[in-house]
Amino acid sequence: MRFTLRVGFAVLFMSSPAAVAGGTKAPLQIIVSTEQQSLVVYDGDTIVATSKVSTGKAGHGTPTGIFSILEKRRKHQSNIYSNAPMPFMQRLTWSGIALHGSNHVPDYPASHGCVRLPSKFAANLFKMTVHGMHVLISDRQVTPAAVSSAVLFQPKQSRQHELPPLSDVPLRPSIGQLHNNAVEVAMTVKPPAPAASAEEQAAIRILITRRGMRETVRDLQVLLNMLGHEAGLADGLSGPATLAAIRAFQTAERLPADGKITPELIEAVFRKAQREMPPNGVLRVRRQFQPLFEAGVTIDKPEAALGTHFLQFQNFDAKTGEGKWFGVSLENELPKATRKRLGITADADPPASNSLQQSLSRIGIPDDVRKRIAGLLANGSSLSISDTDSGLETGEGTDFITITRTVTGG
Template sequence: MFSRFVFGLGLLSATALVHPALAADARALQIFVSKDKQSLTVYDGEEVIATSKVSTGKPGHTTPSGIFSVIEKQKYHESNLYSAAPMPYMQRLTWSGIALHESNSVPRYPASHGCVRMPGAFAKQLYKMTGMGVPVVITDAEIRPEQITHPTLFRPEMPEPAPLLSDVVLRPAIGDQPIQVAMNEISMPRLQPQSIIDPVNDEPVRILITRRSQRDDIIDLQDNLASLGFEVGKADGLLGPATVQAIGDFKAQHPLDPASNKSLVSDALFEAVAAAAGKGKPANGVLLVRRGFRPVMQATVTIDDPALALGTHFFTAYNVDTDSGSADWLGVTLANPLTSKTMKRLGISRLESSIISGTPIEDALSRISIPEDTRRKIGEMLVTGSTVTISDTGIGTETGEGTDFITVTRG
């Protein structure tokens, strides 16, 4: 942890700095920007280690709220959008042009074209403190991370060692001769030297838990229809003519409840096709993992009571100890209002869990069931600084090549 010596005037101070050399593990850093307070706060775990005033986007150029991370750093950068305006100590948050950077004009009210402006001395110091991928949470109203304990959150596990001679059969020797290894030299390739445990990768993982998209559901539907002998064309998640015909042919053979035939596809159709194909009830959630700005894993999860919104929640792991299998987690809930159109698309009819009141984080975590093999794989990758985002709205358009998961709650 950082030293608790903060040149502290509190969260409302103009600038409070801590020297980055005091860092014990920079992966535990988080940056929170409050648009109503026009302030930036740096946390190391639960501890505030630096604060500053900022200026966010003015009307017409509002800084988006949401969950971001630093995806590029440049000591000197010029704007590609606004007449090559200088942006020293730039830390990019999106490829569409949002960043943290130094400015000579930080009046502590919204004044930028969308970026987060910081005073010069603070911008330089923050640049030294952060690494690539440090989370940046921008909110309309000020929030702060709080310790969360819940069985759904992940715990570290030791990676399973690679097997040695796993395909070799031992046979007893004759008489007093030592035991020998029986090998077929023709079919058995020569064993190459290899490490028992893969080299340690201490880069944090980024985990997104969200609802499966309709395209995911349709791909499963196409795969299941194809396994039943229906011609669906390519399993691409699109309702093309072949897939539409296959759905009609299936319904003719397996009549559904009349209420389920009001639309071409429905939950009842997905379940009926899956059952006919010998599959269980289709999963309604997905867990995605990125590391080093690249996707590394995907798995299905189950979300209980899917008509109720999950809300948007963000968690960061710190004090991760593989030897003891323990980790501390910090969490926040972000306001994320959904339009009626988005709710209809996602099959959401109730929003109360996304309101910041009661225990929305615990409620959301308790509704998510993660398979044990998925938990184990993530546990093997878990290190300090790893994060989990829970969101109803899926992968945002800002998420792409060279980014972590970006969740925009107000843009």
């Protein structure tokens, strides 16, 4: 039997330099606990503000995971629930999840998926936040802690100028673009991503995950085209042209022409093209809601789950060229089908242990990639680590969104 300790959270703003009236540029982060029905604002590992909240009720559960603020509106109305007022709305997904003020914030889940805040707190929080500020939603209450690891990036590792961004990173549509039946909705036309005052100082978003089927298919398409088998656009989607190209390759190589993508087929295509097999992990970088580049990384002991972790960089000291990383681990129980697809046979260590440090120690990043990221690092930059890709919520006008539990109802 599972027992949940409930702690009362009153609306509280701590005396902190980060909580400056009228707004702040400090790289804060927000952590919401659905078990505690609480919200805590952190500056590193220091509490800046706390409040009670009301998350999604049964059938309209609030998704958990790693989000960021995509849009802010002082006045907003739901276009599904009878124009219900949603003041000081701060959008977390384009499919309809947001933080917003409400006059009804009981100490139990009562919303249609959004995170309701007491009206006064919502107004004050609105002043503190900025576009791109991270919001973590977890069942249990988690607390950021300082993390030190040789794997983590530091600006002093590179003083080189930024390389031109790569343009071969495919964007994925968000759930909001695919479905219209979202939960307690803040659905409007997407505004353009806000521009930073100086692009060089804009925080970057880094995601490290396992190499997925889409990356594999995209590589196959590139190599098949190079070998003279027309696979069509290298978009990572195995459509009719790609399947026909695979059969043509199999026929030319006197293999069973079944059109199936198997490890044996992948190896045969790479061998024929005289290319090395790609690493089993991928690192992606975004800035101001737009993709910059991606690169291969290695994941040691791939049969063991990495878990889901989030780290934020801040307190940069220009004299030393260093800053601090603060991290948390989130619970993320992978479905059996996902574990089988990824070849995972061993669970990650519990989040309460040193699972974050152990996951970091298993990641190998090429020196050139490390130097490039070090040159881009700025206060508020973040690193997400997850076994699964960022999913369909990551798309145009978002940071990397990592869902650890989806909405369980309509």
